[in-house]
Amino acid sequence: MPLHPPYRSGPAPDPAHVVVVGGGISGLAAGAAVRRERPDVTVTVLEGSPTIGGKLALAEVGGITVDVGAEAMLNRRPEAVALAEASGLRDRIVHPRTTNAALWSRGRMVPMPRTMMGVPLDTRLLAESGVISKAGLARAALDAVLPATHIDDRDVSIGWLVEERFGKEVVDRLVEPLLGGVYAGHAREISARAAVPQVVALLDRDRSLMRAAAAATGERPADDVPVFAGLVGGVGQLPAAVAGAAGLVVRTGAVVRDLARAGEGGWNLVVGSTHDPEIVHADAVVLATPAHATGRLLADVVPDAALELARVETASMAVITLAFREREVPDALRSGDTSGFLVPPVDRHQVKAATYSFSKWAWVREAGRGDGEGNDVLVLRCSIGRHREEQVLQVDDAELVQTALEELADAVGLCVRPVDSHVQRWGGGLPQYAVGHLERVRHIREAVARVPGLAVCGATYDGLGIPACISSAEKAATQVLAALPARGE
Incomplete structure (x- = not known):
């Protein structure tokens, strides 16, 4: 040898x-x-x-080098930012311009209510968001009067736990899109203790999971401490x-x-x-x-x-990055302060999330500046693929791009062809x-x-x-x- x-x-x-x-x-x-x-x-x-x-990777799309894998680091944990600083990237660390997300639910774009990993924090705000039906709101309100849920030393799924307290609709409309964005998995199969230990820890604090979550959120770092961080030029x-x-x-x-x-x-x-x-x-x-x-x-x-x-087990997914001429993007989209949207799987769309990179990251918007003649480029990305749904990825890149475009047209009225696109596949990339x-x-x-x-x-x-x-x-x-x-x- x-x-x-x-x-x-x-x-x-x-x-x-x-x-x-x-x-x-x-x-x-x-x-x-x-x-x-x-x-x-x-x-x-x-x-x-x-x-x-x-899964930290860069690619050029529309003349801009952007992340086509992970594009943000949790800032309220020290490890990632500390490693970036130790590696000479201190001057490149930035924070999102906005983290306000929406939900594309029942054919409408509605604001994402504040939650702790899908656990609602306020009944009034949940109702005002329009995410949950009247019947669903009535069921969610029972959390305040139901006997405490005890799981002792058992592990249960986060879907089971939230449904026990708030009902099926809260799981389908809030928890599922959030966990789908992180794990590309299913709430009723994902371990509560492994994925959301902070929620499990609330069970001993108050009979009401909502009250406990609201109190715990108040104990978290101040609002002026950004939740996420990125790098000018990309986390890649x-x-x-x-x-x-x-x-x-x-x-x-x-x-x-x-x-x-x-x-x-x-x-x-x-x-x-x-x-x-x-x-x-x-x-x-x-x-x-x-x-x-x-x-x-x-x-x-x-x-x-x-x-x-x-x-x-693992889940496969694809990130579809699209670059558009700014002048062709609807005014409401390019001037808004939303970072993107999540999609409840119960609505049976293939796109599970979209990130408006041009809105979320100031450096992406600046990198897309053109020659002042209306040639500015806006970049956004969609993700497709959940656990055991690999069949939706078994098409060529052009078809994935077309699927993303069709669903963006339905969701936000973006009905133009991109000037460039890129498909990054992550086969078996997300452990369940x-x-x-x-x-x-x-x-x-x-x-x-x-x-x-x-x-x-x-x-x-x-x-x-x-x-x-x-x-x-x-x-x-x-x-x-x-x-x-x-x-x-």
């Missing part, structure tokens, strides 16, 4: 060597965390695709910045096909094709790959974890946090922890957002650092 420098199948290189499998933000953050604590350690990131970044800049600032050795097109304990200690990874394989030796390994890929690599070394990972997910993650981590010098991280475990992925990566880094030889050994 041919070997290529600097890797060999003998003793581990000096200094210590950590290999991270997977070049998404989780893998890069894990590598950066290792280097932050141990600058003497060489960290190699092996990424099977041609580029790093995973973060992966390269992290890799560069941390001094990671990055190899793309490096598919890891096998993982095994090395007889002399550490790990051997088989990289590349079956015709030209390479052995890469490491003192420790972090697997920052999707659940099924991680399970495949763990099949021989940690079979218990591999079995659990095989049971994690089914009921019992936290227990499954606990079993996986306990099994992996019994094997020194090995850790896992990524969106499968602690949350899909960028900060949650970074937190997961930092846990993995701490785990493998403990197995490395001390400096100078």
Whole structure:
């Protein structure tokens, strides 16, 4: 089996060597965390695709480079913004111009009422929004008088919990579109404890879930602390910045096909094709790959974890980015302060959400400025695809673009052809946090922890957002650092 420098199948290189499998933000953050604590350690990131970044990706649409994957970071958690700052991007951090969202519900565009992950905070505001019917409002009002809901140590779906308190319509019209936007999943299947632990924590505070949610919202950070952050030029800049600032050795097109304990200690990874394989030796390994890929690599070394990972289902989706001439966009759309809209799946539309990037991000609007002759460009994006509904994605890109255009015409009266479009498909990109997910993650981590010098991280475990992925990566880094030889050994 041919070997290529600097890797060999003998003793581990000096200094210590950590290999991270997977070049998404989780893998890069894990590598950066290792280097932050141990600058003497060489960290190699092996990424099977041609580029790093995973679901943080950029593309040019209508002459503007924009995000075609994740486009915002939760600002009220510290991990993502801190990593951006540490990677030299402090001056590029910005916050949305608006986060006011709407709902395209029952054929009308209505304002999204304030909720905590779909739990209504105010009966009057819920009624004024027009989202819920009179019968639905009457059922939701029972939350104030129903006996307290106790789930003890059980896990239940967020859909079951909200329906128990407020009725089916609140789940269908509020919770489903919110969770569909985040998880591309279904509220009645997604674990409440894994996806919305803040809602579960309210159950012991008040018999009424609405009162408890309203009180808890009042305890959250002040309104002048932005909920989200982004980067001028796109969040997709973060992966390269992290890799560069941390001094990671990055190899793309490096598919890891096998993982095994090395007889002399550490790990051997088989990289590349079956015709030209390479052995890469490491003192420790972090697997920052999707659940099924991680399970495949763990099949021989940690079979218990591999079995659990095989049971994690995923959803596929597509982001359709569209660029329009500003002069052709309806006045109400281009001059509004709405960041986009969500769509309840019960209405059976294929578009599940739309983001008005030109309205949400000042830098996107500025980047679309033309020559002053009416050639300004406005960029927006739609997402299509939910768990177990992959058939809607089994068409070519042109058909997905046409579907998005037809539904935008129905939703907001945008009835013109774009000057450019881009379709980004994320096949199996969103792990589903089914009921019992936290227990499954606990079993996986306990099994992996019994094997020194090995850790896992990524969106499968602690949350899909960028900060949650970074937190997961930092846990993995701490785990493998403990197995490395001390400096100078």
